[in-house]
Amino acid sequence: MRKTGKKFSLIEHSVIPGFGITMGFSLLYLSLLVLIPVSMVFLNSANMGWQKFWEVALSERVVASLKVSFSTSFLAALVNAIFGLLLAWVLERYTFPGKKIIDGLIDLPFALPTAVAGIALTTLYSPNGWIGKLFAPLGMKIAYTPLGITIALIFISLPFVVRTVQPVLQSIDPEVEEAAACLGATRFQTFYKVILPALLPAVITGFALAFARALGEYGSVVFISGNMPMYTEITPLLIRTKLEQYDYAGGTAIAAVMLVISFIMLLVINLIQWWTNHRDKAN
Numbered sequence: 001m002r003k004t005g006k007k008f009s010l011i012e013h014s015v016i017p018g019f020g021i022t023m024g025f026s027l028l029y030l031s032l033l034v035l036i037p038v039s040m041v042f043l044n045s046a047n048m049g050w051q052k053f054w055e056v057a058l059s060e061r062v063v064a065s066l067k068v069s070f071s072t073s074f075l076a077a078l079v080n081a082i083f084g085l086l087l088a089w090v091l092e093r094y095t096f097p098g099k100k101i102i103d104g105l106i107d108l109p110f111a112l113p114t115a116v117a118g119i120a121l122t123t124l125y126s127p128n129g130w131i132g133k134l135f136a137p138l139g140m141k142i143a144y145t146p147l148g149i150t151i152a153l154i155f156i157s158l159p160f161v162v163r164t165v166q167p168v169l170q171s172i173d174p175e176v177e178e179a180a181a182c183l184g185a186t187r188f189q190t191f192y193k194v195i196l197p198a199l200l201p202a203v204i205t206g207f208a209l210a211f212a213r214a215l216g217e218y219g220s221v222v223f224i225s226g227n228m229p230m231y232t233e234i235t236p237l238l239i240r241t242k243l244e245q246y247d248y249a250g251g252t253a254i255a256a257v258m259l260v261i262s263f264i265m266l267l268v269i270n271l272i273q274w275w276t277n278h279r280d281k282a283n
Contacts, residue, residue: 084161
């Protein structure tokens with residue numbers, strides 16, 4: 001809210017006019033591409049009736065697939081939030097041979113078809129693969145387990161964290177770190193009290209994007225998971241199975257449950273980010 005003369009306005013005015021028409025086009029665009037398609041999921045589910053809906057949504061196989069999808073996606077996003085920050089830091093704060101090549105490789109999961117990534121990861125981590133056979137004598141299986149699913153999700157969601165954190169790191173002047181060191185701060189204190197508060201909102205945003213991307217992933221996971229019901233079956237695969245069986249109502253019911261849980265989790269993440277931003281501004 002801002003004061004304009006004797007009146008208060010709820011809209012922040014811009015030098016360039018056109019709020020009404022741009023807002024109208026934005027809402028129309030958002031409605032056509034997001035709101036209407038998503039609403040159809042809930043409308044199709046409503047045709048089942050509440051009893052049938054909850055019977056499908058709370059079935060043992062659906063609950064197991066939701067646990068696999070959300071746990072592996074959350075773990076993959078958490079790993080990427082940590083190592084994505086580390087990778088962004090190295091790329092922005094140091095100069096070394098091959099830096100441009102590494103920076104370009106980060107975007108490879110964007111360009112690589114997910115099915116190709118799934119086949120490559122399965123070949124690599126299967127019991128007979130280059131990496132899988134190293135762990136096989138230890139009794140550790142990677143492919144066709146939740147661990148393999150997590151690795152695939154880490155691979156496809158890594159760029160979201162790195163590319164979100166990099167611009168913020170670029171905006172932080174290295175002289176700020178030097179000033180903290182001159183004032184007697186240790187390296188840990190400089191990172192924890194100076195750098196991390198500025199990076200935290202970007203890290204949380206990258207985590208949310210990586211989590212959302214991993215949650216809806218299908219192509220790279222379907223090969224390495226083994227698709228075993230109650231163990232490595234992900235929810236997107238179960239939805240596709242329902243659709244292939246012409247059970248459209250059942251598939252949309254599972255999708256509706258997944259959408260609601262995803263929305264709640266992303267809302268909580270956004271609230272944490274909002275709280276972090278306002279806390280930093282208050283300080």
